[in-house]
Amino acid sequence: MSGNVPASTRTLRVLTFLATQPGPVPMERIASAVGLPRSSTYHLLKAMISEGFVVHLPEEKRYGLGVAAFEIGSAYLRHDPLERLARPLLAQLVADVGQTAHLGVLHGRELVYLLKEQPPRPVTLVTDVGVRLPATLTASGRALLAELPAPQVRALFPTPESFVRRTDAGPQTLSQLRRLLADERRQGYAIEESHITPGFASVATAAVDHVGHPVAAISVTFRTESVPPEAIPALARRTKQAADALTRRLHG
Incomplete structure (x- = not known):
């Protein structure tokens, strides 16, 4: 040069x-x-x-x-193209599973919800469009964190003060977070139960760009009483299908 x-x-x-x-x-x-x-x-x-x-x-x-690079990437992805690519996938997912579906992106240590699709008889949730929640407490946030290199996760959560308590659930140290991300990476999806709202759970998987960086996560949220434990893997697989479809759309 x-x-x-x-x-x-x-x-x-x-x-x-x-x-x-x-x-x-x-x-x-x-x-x-x-x-x-x-x-x-x-x-x-x-x-x-x-x-x-x-x-x-x-x-x-x-x-x-660094974190600023990811924030700029997230800001770009919050614009209309990503939402237009994901909206029909979320609509079909809701039609198939009968539960609420979301599209979320990382912004620093937070998960920001960009889209929300609901079934005909929705339940009231705090996860509306534009809401920010601690990434470590949401299935979507952890699905995205699990796809980041370990040093990037460490840069985002350098101290115990980096972790937010909401319902006295979820990881509170970097070592706890790393173990949880490793477990969820192996099982193929992230799941949280009552970390955000008691009585509700979510499963999520990430869509990635052409170099494998996480772009956005698709999640399904449901009342824990409405989905038996043995049915959760099937629900997660259908959620992953939607995320994989978004990955293909992002690749053009």
């Missing part, structure tokens, strides 16, 4: 490169990928860290996308 390339272009190239990586990478790889000297790369990364777009992992001597 020649010396007359604007700093803004160099910054965007660093962000683009980091977005295509499966996890944080050493500075030497970043410098090589964007064609910058090591010293210039160091100063550029330092500035990006101060603005929250890059996170430095000193023990690993690696750099990855």
Whole structure:
């Protein structure tokens, strides 16, 4: 890269490169990928860290996308195209399962609900469009967190104070969150019961972009008394089908 390339272009190239990586990478790889000297790369990364777009992992001597990068991505995805792609999928999901379905995205440590589709006889829920809830307490939030690299999850929840209590349920430390995400990743879906509203549960799975980053989550919320435990895996599979369909739509 020649010396007359604007700093803004160099910054965007660093962000683009980091977005295509499966996890944080050493500075030497970043410098090589964007064609910058090591010293210039160091100063550029330092500035990006101060603005929250890059996170430095000193023990690993690696750099990855910071919270600000994910917030910008979430802001873009909250615009009309994502909602238009997802709306018919949610409508069909509700018709198939007879429960309320949502589309949500991460915004920092919160889950923001973008869409809500209801059956003919809906129940009252706090999860209306525009509502923000702690990501660790929602099935949608954890479905998205489970698809993030572990260092990004650590950057989002660096201290016990990063965790919010609502109904005295859900993870309260990073180690608890990691174990929960690993368990839910293995089972193929996230589930929460009475973490947000007593007597209600949700299952959720994530849709991902072309490089595997989580874009949005589709969830189904139901009264715990209305769905027996043995029926939950089937409900989760149908929810995953909707999320997979959204993934395909996002890939074009």
